Amino acid sequence: RDSVEGAAAPAALALPSQLSGGWASPGAPRADDWAPTFLNPSVESRADYDHAAGRVSTTLVYYRGQGVDRKLVSSTNILVPMRDRQWNLLSEGGREVRAGGQSFSVRTAQILEQGTPVGRERRRLVVWRMYWIDGRFVGSDVMAKLVGAKARLLGRGDEGAALVLHADAGNVEASHALLQAFMDANATALDALLQRTRDTR
Numbered sequence: 386r387d388s389v390e391g392a393a394a395p396a397a398l399a400l401p402s403q404l405s406g407g408w409a410s411p412g413a414p415r416a417d418d419w420a421p422t423f424l425n426p427s428v429e430s431r432a433d434y435d436h437a438a439g440r441v442s443t444t445l446v447y448y449r450g451q452g453v454d455r456k457l458v459s460s461t462n463i464l465v466p467m468r469d470r471q472w473n474l475l476s477e478g479g480r481e482v483r484a485g486g487q488s489f490s491v492r493t494a495q496i497l498e499q500g501t502p503v504g505r506e507r508r509r510l511v512v513w514r515m516y517w518i519d520g521r522f523v524g525s526d527v528m529a530k531l532v533g534a535k536a537r538l539l540g541r542g543d544e545g546a547a548l549v550l551h552a553d554a555g556n557v558e559a560s561h562a563l564l565q566a567f568m569d570a571n572a573t574a575l576d577a578l579l580q581r582t583r584d585t586r
Contacts, residue, residue, distance in 0.1 A: 423547060544583050
């Protein structure tokens with residue numbers, strides 16, 4: 386889904402149907418697929434991307450004009466709500482990533498589909514979550530706040546985004562490898578997309 390809400394200035398952002406390296410969207414994301422919860426972003430865009438190696442699902446949320454009711458880094462922005470009936474957060478961790486000429490950390494998670502879906506096994510998702518602030522990817526909440534504060538002090542604004550990727554490639558390490566392949570191919574393009582959005586402020 387794509388949604389736009391009021392902000393300090395209009396922000397326009399939409400994931401493209403085609404990305405680099407042969408990654409292409411098959412259409413709208415499945416309605417029953419997992420997605421993270423981010424409250425009151427200026428713009429949110431979701432897309433699935435297929436490749437010979439597998440599928441990566443992408444959520445991109447952008448924040449402009451942050452304040453009490455609109456925060457990129459917030460405890461209310463979560464992967465799985467408490468008492469969720471469809472998904473269970475199994476574990477969280479971290480991983481060092483190099484992609485698009487940048488080295489940065491990502492926050493990782495494993496999420497298990499609850500119940501026994503008819504005709505198939507339960508999905509075990511591997512999730513990568515990162516922020517994009519002041520032209521760079523960062524992983525932790527603490528680093529995101531520090532980079533954001535520095536950007537504001539230097540007069541570069543308070544804008545930022547969260548990029549959340551997930552995949553189910555059959556096992557955990559294969560899913561990590563698929564997410565790494567996606568970022569290898571597309572970190573530069575996603576960075577440029579976010580830069581263009583920031584430049585419209």
